């Protein structure tokens with residue numbers, strides 16, 4: 001696989017705008033939640049952490065204070081951004097469905113990048129990758145933005161100013177077909193460089209959407225002892241999102 005052709009423009013020609021769209025500080029609270037979730041499912045305490053689909057490395061910028069991290073992403077442009085932010089982490093280009101690093105980690109983490117798995121077959125491949133790279137007694141954590149049961153259409157906006165560059169975005173999330181395993185996140189970016197150069201880009205992200213039990217069953221199928229946890233975050237309505245935590249039994 002390893003092809004970047006199907007990635008949204010944000011992870012290709014616009015990758016160097018990522019730090020203007022999303023900033024590491026925005027991730028501090030959730031990174032703390034993910035760390036505690038992983039600690040609760042790993043024995044002994046985890047030291048090494050593999051993140052698949054690590055993007056610009058915003059979560060990693062917090063997690064690296066507690067773990068030795070290896071970061072895998074499909075996009076060379078996003079890896080460049082992350083290397084700048086996280087020079088002390090190992091970076092590897094790879095597809096979460098197929099990458100094999102030939103070693104195991106105490107814990108494996110896939111956050112929002114998991115939404116780019118659009119079919120149950122692809123999601124199963126990403127879960128298998130996590131399983132293969134997780135040591136017995138370790139844990140894997142998957143944090144999709146939505147599950148089928150809690151999905152709600154929404155519109156949000158954001159962006160930052162960094163030096164001579166500014167970006168504002170509108171994200172319109174909706175589901176044209178409630179019977180399939182995908183939804184749409186249409187993003188509009190307004191990109192400003194200096195005072196006069198302004199352009200607008202429409203970037204469609206097609207994202208995967210799976211049921212709560214589908215998640216648990218797919219994780220159990222490879223061997224994880226799987227459970228869900230409500231995602232606790234001050235900006236998220238309680239009960240509106242879940243993460244999926246798998247413990248790899250000691251004798252696997």
Ligand SMILES: C[S@@+](CC[C@H](N)C(=O)[O-])C[C@H]1O[C@@H](n2cnc3c(N)ncnc32)[C@H](O)[C@@H]1O
Nearest residue numbers: 053055056057058059074075078095096113116
């Ligand atoms: C929203 S970004 C992740 C941001 C990240 N959570 C952070 O903390 O900065 C989503 C990432 O998923 C990556 N991605 C999409 N499909 C992938 C795949 N099949 N394998 C690995 N990475 C993938 C994209 O290249 C992109 O960098």
